[in-house]
Amino acid sequence: MRPRVFCAIAATVALFATACSSGGDSGSGDGTGAGTQSASVGAFPVKVADCAGKETTVKQAPKKIVTTDAAGLEMLLQLGAGDRVVGTGFPPGKGSLPAAVAEQGARVPVLGDTLIPKEKLLGSGADLYVDTFGPMPGMGAAGAGPTEEELKAAGIQHVLLLSTACAGGAKAAQGPRTDLAAVQEDVRRLGAVTGTGARAEELVGAMEKQINEVKNATAGVPEAQRPGYFLFDFDAGTKQPMAVCAKQVANAVITLAGARNVFADCDADFRPVSWEDVVAKNPDWIQLAVRNRGSEEANRKAFDEAEAFLKGFPATQGLKAVQEGHFLRIGSEVTTIAGTRTAETVRQIAATVHPALVKSGQ
Structure with a gap:
């Protein structure tokens, strides 16, 4: 997510966001034909492709893994491969990981508070680099990262989370993203390359169960009656809002929850x-999307600040959602970045905007 990362790093150092390079997906799969090929669960070699479809062959399960950020880290922890993670960038804030993996996640060395410096990554001893972002040209030298040749020379294989790394580039597939198939494929892809494919299928199955329950509960709500929804990226700055567009993971989350992303007509992942x-969209609901600050108190303060801004800013005071107090306090990470908890966010949003149809935690 190019714009989001640049704005976020400039405005809130050490708070992470997603990025993109080239290629992408739409409403189903990864949209590029770039996937994972394996003879069976846990079998090697495994072929994985990047955003442009270029394949890499992983010949054996990696022993040392580095992740760009907390999204890839959490996915590996949930897959049961956390003991092989030797470093991460954009580390998770305290309390941001699920309780079952929080202790293990806290022990992972932090190689960079934001992007990992190239020298640290290349010298980490890793044999696999799990990358949520891909190259970020707009960040200059800091966002370039190691080249594929440099990674290869260091003995590090490169695996992208396609659902976020490929959503907004020039080769992205056409059409809006309306399901979490690409996110689920990322889970399967990491399961394949780490030899934890059986666990990946369990995680995907749990996601499907939650999503299908919500879809069935809201199926009778006509499109015209679905509430307008705006994700307010508070950390991207308040001078110019950053809209979640049709190709971003969050568009699928909002759609599956039975709401209507007011910027779904934007053919990108994010756009200022x-x-x-x-104001012209006049959403029925606004998500106060803030990134984890490291504690419940700090998170609550950030949510309070985001809400206070919308209530005090002349341009937004009259919005329907603001007037009616229709705010959702849901973090950015579980809405806009690949992970199994995106399915939980679908339920959380649905339970808020359709309380008579979907019960929270049901």
Whole structure:
């Protein structure tokens, strides 16, 4: 997610966001034909492809893994491969990981508070690099990262989370993302390359169960009656809002929850818009999307600040959602980045905007 990362790093150092390179997906699969090929669960070699479809062959399960950020780290922890993670960038804030994996996640060495410096990554001793972002040209030298040749020379294989790394580039597939198939494929892809394919299928199955329950509960709500929904990326800054567009993971989350992303007509993953654009959309609900600050108290303060801004800013004071107090306090990470908890976010949103149809935690 190019714009989001650049704005976030400039405005809130050490708070992470997603990025993109080239290629992408739409409403189903990864949209590029770039996937994972394995003879059977846990079998090697495994072929994985990047955003452009270029394949890499993983010949054996990696022993030392580095992740760009907490998203890849959490996925590996949930897959049962956390004991092989030797470093991460954009580390998870305290309390941001699920309780079952939080202790193990806290022991993972932090190689960079934001992006991992190239020298640290290449010298980490890793044999696999799990990358949520891909290259970020707009970040200059800091966002370039190691080249494929440099990674290869260091003995590090490179695996992208395609659902986020490939969503907004020039080769992205056409059409909106309306399901979490690409996220689920990322889970399967990491399961395949780490030899934890059986666990990956369990995680995907649990996601499917939650999503199908919500879809069935809200199936009778006509499209015209689905509430307008705006994800307010508070950490991207308040001068110019950053809209979640049709190709971002969050668009699928919002759609599956039975709501209507007011910027779904934007053919990108993220795009800067104006407050006049937001006013014209006049959403029924606004998600106060903030990144984890490291404690419940700090998170609550950030949510309070985001809400206070919308209530005090002249351009947004009259919005329907603001007038009616229709705010959702849901973190950015579990909405906009690949992970099994995106399915939980679907339920959380649905339970808020359709309380008579979906019960929280049901």
